[in-house]
Amino acid sequence: xxxxxxxxxxxxxxxxxxxxxxxxxxxxxxxxxxxxxxxxxxxxxxxxxxxxxxxxxxxxxxxxxxxxxxxxxxxxxxxxxxxxxxxxxxxxxxxxxxxxxxxxxxxxxxxxxxxxxxxxxxxxxxxxxxxxxxxxxxxxxxxxxxxxxxxxxxxxxxxxxxxxxxxxxxxxxxxxxxxxxxxxxxxxxxxxxxxxxxxxxxxxxxxxxxxxxxxxxxxxxxxxxxxxxxxxxxxxxxxxxxxxxxxxxxxxxxxxxxxxxxxxxxxxxxxxxxxxxxxxxxxxxxxxxxxxxxxxxxxxxxxxxxxxxxxxxxxxxxxxxxxxxxxxxxxxxxxxxxxxxxxxxxxxxxxxxxxxxxxxxxxxxxxxxxxxxxxxxxxxxxxxxxxxxxxxxxxxxxxxxxxxxxxxxxxxxxxxxxxxxxxxxxxxxxxxxxxxxxxxxxxxxxxxxxxxxxxxxxxxxxxxxxxxxxxxxxxxxxxxxxxxxxxxxxxxxxxxxxxxxxxxxxxxxxxxxxxxxxxxxxxxxxxxxxxxxxxxxxxxxxxxxxxxxxxxxxxxxxxxxxxxxxxxxxxxxxxxxxxxxxxxxxxxxxxxxxxxxxxxxxxxxxxxxxxxxxxxxxxxxxxxxxxxxxxxxxxxxxxxxxxxxxxxxxxxxxxxxxxxxxxxxxxxxxxxxxxxxxxxxxxxxxxxxxxxxxxxxxxxxxxxxxxxxxxxxxxxxxxxxxxxxxxxxxxxxxxxxxxxxxxxxxxxxxxxxxxxxxxxxxxxxxxxxxxxxxxxxxxxxxxxxxxxxxxxx
Numbered sequence: 182x183x184x185x186x187x188x189x190x191x192x193x194x195x196x197x198x199x200x201x202x203x204x205x206x207x208x209x210x211x212x213x214x215x216x217x218x219x220x221x222x223x224x225x226x227x228x229x230x231x232x233x234x235x236x237x238x239x240x241x242x243x244x245x246x247x248x249x250x251x252x253x254x255x256x257x258x259x260x261x262x263x264x265x266x267x268x269x270x271x272x273x274x275x276x277x278x279x280x281x282x283x284x285x286x287x288x289x290x291x292x293x294x295x296x297x298x299x300x301x302x303x304x305x306x307x308x309x310x311x312x313x314x315x316x317x318x319x320x321x322x323x324x325x326x327x328x329x330x331x332x333x334x335x336x337x338x339x340x341x342x343x344x345x346x347x348x349x350x351x352x353x354x355x356x357x358x359x360x361x362x363x364x365x366x367x368x369x370x371x372x373x374x375x376x377x378x379x380x381x382x383x384x385x386x387x388x389x390x391x392x393x394x395x396x397x398x399x400x401x402x403x404x405x406x407x408x409x410x411x412x413x414x415x416x417x418x419x420x421x422x423x424x425x426x427x428x429x430x431x432x433x434x435x436x437x438x439x440x441x442x443x444x445x446x447x448x449x450x451x452x453x454x455x456x457x458x459x460x461x462x463x464x465x466x467x468x469x470x471x472x473x474x475x476x477x478x479x480x481x482x483x484x485x486x487x488x489x490x491x492x493x494x495x496x497x498x499x500x501x502x503x504x505x506x507x508x509x510x511x512x513x514x515x516x517x518x519x520x521x522x523x524x525x526x527x528x529x530x531x532x533x534x535x536x537x538x539x540x541x542x543x544x545x546x547x548x549x550x551x552x553x554x555x556x557x558x559x560x561x562x563x564x565x566x567x568x569x570x571x572x573x574x575x576x577x578x579x580x581x582x583x584x585x586x587x588x589x590x591x592x593x594x595x596x597x598x599x600x601x602x603x604x605x606x607x608x609x610x611x612x613x614x615x616x617x618x619x620x621x622x623x624x625x626x627x628x629x630x631x632x633x634x635x636x637x638x639x640x641x642x643x644x645x646x647x648x649x650x651x652x653x654x655x656x657x658x659x660x661x662x663x664x665x666x667x668x669x670x671x672x673x674x675x676x677x678x679x680x681x682x683x684x685x686x687x688x689x690x691x692x693x694x695x696x697x698x699x700x701x702x703x704x705x706x707x708x709x710x711x712x713x714x715x716x717x718x719x720x721x722x723x724x725x726x727x728x729x730x731x732x733x734x735x736x737x738x739x740x741x742x743x744x745x746x747x748x749x750x751x752x753x754x755x756x757x758x759x760x761x762x763x764x765x766x767x768x769x770x771x772x773x774x775x776x777x778x779x780x781x782x783x784x785x786x787x788x789x790x791x792x793x794x795x796x797x798x799x800x801x802x803x804x805x806x807x808x809x810x811x812x813x814x815x816x817x818x819x820x821x822x823x824x825x826x827x828x829x830x831x832x833x834x835x836x837x838x839x840x841x842x843x844x845x846x847x848x849x850x851x852x853x854x855x856x857x858x859x860x861x862x863x864x865x866x867x868x869x870x871x872x873x874x875x876x877x878x879x880x881x882x883x884x885x886x887x888x889x890x891x892x893x894x895x896x897x898x899x900x901x902x903x904x905x906x907x908x909x910x911x912x913x914x915x916x917x918x919x920x921x922x923x924x925x926x927x928x929x930x931x932x933x934x935x936x937x938x939x940x941x942x943x944x945x946x947x948x949x950x951x952x953x954x955x956x957x958x959x960x961x962x963x964x965x966x967x968x969x970x971x972x973x974x
Contacts, residue, residue, distance in 0.1 A: 200564045201493050204279065205250040207559065209522055210548045211275035211288065212242040214555060217541050219291040224552075228289065235292050236299070240520035240531040241268035244386045244490075245353060248515055249276060251496040252351065252382075254568060259578050260348035262327060262697060264312035264320045266355045266384060267300040274308070279558055280573030283308045288556055304727045311697070313726045316718055317354075318361025319686065321381065323722075324350035325367050325510065326683070326690040327697055328376045329675075333627065333649055334698045336670040340583065341700050349504075352381045359383065359402055363682040363719070368409050368510075370678050372687065375651060377507035380500070385490065386519040387443045399514055412506040416499045416515045419492030421484050430472040437465055438485070449486060450518060450527030454478045461485055490517035582699025588625050590703075590783040592821070596775035598809065602802035605847075606735045608771035609798055610638030612778055613705075617645035626703045626782070627691065629675040631684040637707035637735055639674065640664050647672035681716030684708055685732075689723025692730035695788055703731070703785045710734030710797060711741075711750040724762045724793060729785040731778070735798035737767075738920030739946040739954045740848045749946035754846075754921040757795040758876040765876035767797040767847040770808035773824045773873055774798070780825050799848040799920075801951060807831055807854055808871075826901040827877035832869035836861045840913035841969045842906065844929060846872040849918045849960055856965035867969065868913075870905055875919075875926060878902060882932055902932050914972035916940065918965055938968040 216237030217223070221230050245266060252263070253276050265273045274297050277283040287307055290296025298306050300315040312327070314320030328350040335342050358364060367373060385399055403413045418426070418435075426435045438446070445460070452460055458481055462470050476484050489495040496515065503511035520526035523544070525534050536544065545555055559566035594615040596608065617623050623646065628639055643664065650668030677683050684706060690697075691704035713720065713734050723730065739749045757765025764784065768774040774796070781794030811831055812820055823829035832854060834840070841860065845853035850871060857867035872878065881900035911933040917926035923941030930937030942958050955961040959968070 196564075198493055200568055201250065201254055203565045204254055204559075204568065205247055205493065206522075206548050207279065207565070208250050208272060208275045209243060209246045210544060210550070211278065211556075212246065212271035213239045213523065213536060213544060214541065215271045215274065215288055215291045215297075216242070217536060218289050219293070220535055222535075222538060222541055228293065236533060237271065237292065237535070238268035238532065239271075239523065239536060240525055240528075240534060241266075241355070241386075242270075242272045243521045243523050243526070244355075244517045244519045245269045245384045246272050246521070247491040247493060247517070248353060248382055248384060248496060249273070251493050252353075252500070253280070253576075254572055255493070255497050256500045257351075257572075257576060258346070258349075259576055260346065262311040262324060262348060262350050264314060264324045264352040264354075265301050265310075266353050266358070267314045267317065267320065268355065269353065269384075270298065270300050273301055273310075274306075277308045279569045280576065281558075281570065282573060282577065285556060285558075302725075304725065312352075313722065316722060317358045318363045319719055319722045321352045321354040321358045321361075322364055322367040322686055323690060323726075324352045325373050325376065325379050325381075326687045327693070328379045329372050329687060330690040330694050330702075331698055332376065332651060333675065333691070334694050334700050334702065336649070336651070337624070337673075338698075338700045341698050347378050350376075350379045352379075354381060354383055356383050356385045356387065356399075356402075363680075363686070365405070366678075366680040366683050367686065368406070368411065370680060370683050372675055372677050372683070373510075374410065375508060376510050379510040380503045381510070381512040383512065383514050384517050385514050386517045387447070399516075403512075403514060406512045410509050412503065412509055412511040414499050414502050414511060414513045416489035416492075416495050416513060418489050418516075419487035419495055421487040423495075425484060428472075430468065433466065433469045433472060434485075437469055447518070447527040447529070449482070450520075453482065457482055457485075486518070488516045488518060490515035491521050585700055588701060588703075588786045589621065590779055590786055591619075591622070592776070592779055594619075594775050594779060596771050598771050598805040602804050603771060604800050604802045605768055605771065605774050605798040606638050606800045607802070608774050609733060609735070609778075609796070610641050611771075612775055613639060613642035614645060617642055622782075623673070625701060626705065627673045627675065629677060629684065629687055629691065629704065629706045631677045631681055631708060631712075632679045633707060633709055634674065634676060635664060637709070637733065639707055643674050646674065648674050648676060681708060681712050682719045685716040685719035685723055688730045688732060689719065689726060689728040692723060692728030692785070692793065693726065696727075701786060701788070703782050705731045705733065707733045707735065709748070710737035710753055711748050713750070713753050713756070713795075717756065721760065724760055727762070729788070729791055729793050731781045731785065731794045731796065733796045733798060735796075736800040737797045738799060738848065739942050739958060740799045740801050740920050740951060742951045742954050743948055745948040746946040749942075751920075751922050751942040751946070753797060754875060754919065754925045757797065758879060758925070760795075763793045763795055763876075764874065765795040765797070766874040768824070768873050769803065769845075769847050769850045769871055770805055772805075772808060772812070773871075776821050776824050777873065797847065801848045803848065803851050807850070823901070823905065824873050825877075826904075827874040827881065828870050828872040828901070828905050830868060830905055831871040832857055832867075834861055834866040834868050836864060836866040838864040838866050839973050840866040840868070840910055841973055842868050842870060842910055842913050842915045843965065843969065844870045844872055844915055844917040844926060846875060846919050846926070849920055849955075852955060852960060852962045852965055853918050855962040856969065859962065859966045860969055865969065865973065866913075868910060872919075872926070879928065898932060902929075906933065911935065914938070914969075916965060916968045916972055918960060920960065936972055938972045940964065940968055 216239050219235045301310045303310050303313045312323045499513045520531045525531040648668045649672035654668040656667045688706040695701040766777050784791035843853050860867040885900045914936040916938045918940045923939040927939040
């Protein structure tokens, strides 16, 4: 057997290729059998089934099995990172099993509770997975942004390159994923240019879920990549066809196949003998028919169906050609057949098709196995067994990173409130400058933005730390500007084009550098809050993948008044509260923002127990003195604890009269406080609670309920709401006020069974002053006062 260099196969060695083909056939069998078992296949299968189909993708797995076998057993080296197309999950698990990374017991748990996931998951699958996939297009683009994040890490932490090589980032994707717009947004973004350690592999099987795709668009796709400065490699034909093309008259064969429709070519896989020859030669010239006569019927299929995406030698050559170009990303278009090697190959309806029990028996026999050993690994003494053991041990050695220094995040950045009214967005900008002045902390902090850097108050930070670029660039505009925009490898801000999908994809991969490179970053991204929803799919993807980052949505709400309804966000607080692994916060005052931002950074550093943070900020300046009064009354320690827990009593009424609790969040607090003053003048005891995190309040309350449910005890609320709503006020009605959809806070009355009047924004906004819009949406002082009187009535 040929020796391996790292985990790389020396191409074109006949014995090695034959061993690799044996591994390829076993991978296909295991992937197909896993799906079969999940759906109740096998005489001794005692897996419970219900009325809902389990599903699986035997045909889609077969499509990419050659690519993945060549990659894992002949190309990958320690440290390389791979994103696997969603429907190839069974293939990935089969490979990890043969490499010794996955225990055999998991092979019969595909799509079961606590078992192997339907699609690769970083956080839920038992074996190490580099990138979660599922929502098509996102897993494809993730390695590109991961490589951009790694490039940043290596520029700022050169000791991380000490492993001797720069790892490759490889994405395996179905051709239908190129229909997703986010893929093209990713490849044209300036932040992803020049990443020579990135390779995308397109499994070009030319089928969607329901049909064979008519027409041939691969050439157009290749041109689009080339136009964006990608290195394009095509693997269309295998070695048999390439040899035939080189014969006299072989050009006619190539022209005939190139001109053939996808539908006609795919239909050949269901035919044999005379039928296959007749279908293939339909429309062929007499000279081509004569040329093909030198191959008998039992060999013709092996010739004309010899696609490059299932030729291991051709695939290894393609990966080598991609590796040879190091100044830009590469994309490999590998022509494959959906269902390759299976009786359902090329069937337009094979996407969710399952092999019958009889077909499974034939497939088992084809790989030389009987039922008792059908799940076995290779004999360790065999060539295939030695190969798998060597590659598995080699690849697992990549998990060791040099230790990194401890990141100390302070509890406060020492924000000093200004005397005049100020906004949380303004305070955020000042806090970022404070971070820049702390060399130990700011070394790990970086920012990113989709072309809204200045309008989200990152200007001061950028003047301090600069803009990141892989190489020094000339600043042709000069030093006379208020903003110093000097790109260099030392910069700590990554500027993106106007794409919120790219923004969240990059933010998610920056939030995984500890896992990918061993170095923890604290990524902070700023985006217009109304456009958080434009990148929501990628936002969710980052959280699902376990990334840790801070996203700042600003300006927020109809408080962004003059910009009109298209630039006003109303449902983002609900989105932030409902997303798992995310703490959504909305402070009204600068000091509270200081404490919450530090808490968010500490959570990013805490890789085991931490979570991401979503800060919702506004540009409306408000008086800071009410918070200063609360600091005097409660003390910083208690107040900070309450702010981080989700809310505090901003104003405690001393009026002896009927009581009402006014609950506000963010920019509406001035109106809430003014309403409290009006009510107190009328003899109503109006307390004011500032909710800094509706999300944290809700989680603590529901957690207490779940604990009671599981223990079978009485539901006693011991969450933070019990602290900020003392017994004497729990029966008082609540008026909640929020620059968001009114339902976001309406649940507060459920905690202690209290009447609630919820004021919020339940229709699209419009242009106008803040006063105009607050009156229109009943967020003004008079409306809040009337709501309180209504609640008391």
